[in-house]
Amino acid sequence: MATSDVLSRHRWSEKADNFGHDVHVLAVDDSLIDRKVIERLLKITSCKVTAVDSGIRALQYLGLEKNSVGFDGLKIDMIITDYCMPGMTGYELLKKIKGSSTFREVPVVIMSSENVLARIDRCLEEGAEDFIVKPVKLSDVKRLKDYMFGEDKIPNEKQETNKRKLSEISSEPEISEPEFSASPSPPSSVSDSSPKSLSSSPSLDSSTTISSTESPQSSTPSSPPCSPSLLTSPTRRLKMTNLELD
């Protein structure tokens, strides 16, 4: 049956590597501790990792700098970078990557310890795929990998992700986010009224797709590509450290 084919393909792809090769991630962070952690997080989710300590080194690795060590056939599937770095910030690195013909299609994710809306906006506007508030958790990395490298976005797969999120979320107490600014969320940092609204909806059966975030209680501005990742807002992560484990 078609549905079970789709489901079993998804499960298979979770174990095996996508498209027959490891997802190769370039991680950029000036903090040795954070590099070690992100590297482990990525490896545990079956990614191949190259970690560098600066934007310049990242550009050199990619072959976009003068003293480049880049080589033909370098395959990078995602770049994840810290925002605050001495020398070149993650934002500047993002711009350079998006300005290059070879790597502009590579998704770039920004990490930052500061949950500053203006910063998030700026990065997203410049083409960042996502913005993660540090400290980075396994659920962040899994989420990224799932929505970027999962099988072609099929409804069944997406709401498997939803369901996981729901079961995580529904057991949690109400979350207030005093640190989160009062202004309306930008498209990609969906506030956590979304997950709550989903958990209160009658059922999430196999006919529901991601667009269930358009459900009545959602007070967030719904954004056109409403991918599974948006259910868990980056800002929500600030409050989650004491509450959830993956």
Add this chain to the structure above:
Amino acid sequence: MEVGQLQRRFLEYTASLFNQGLLDGQFAQLQQLQDESNPDFVLEVVSLFFEDSEKLLNDLTIAVGQHIVDFKKVDAYVHQFKGSSSSIGAQRVRNVCIAFRSFCEEQNTEACMSCLLQLKQEYSLVKDKLQNLFQLEQQIVEAGGAVPMLEY
């Protein structure tokens, strides 16, 4: 002491560290990243944190002790400390860093000095506790047991 007792002691000790707010969920997250292929992951990361912190505290002591304090510099150090403490789940250290940064912004030398002292105290405390924790782990392993997974 037999393994079961050691394991219980470990869990109780860990729970107390969380209850006192010394550690937060991020530490538990690190524990979850540890496995047979990376059995010393937490120890390695925390050791890096100790090294990093000690250097930062030295740098901070010098910077805050200057006749004319360069608050930007001090803030940069504290920012780094905030990041690393946050990454390993050293919650109280991180919270002091947050306060510290606001004093840097205010360019309040007195408050910065006081914060630095507090930072040293909190760091020393969490370092001590973590070292105890690693010792308890080691005792379990030496007694032939497995270190129980944290549940938080």
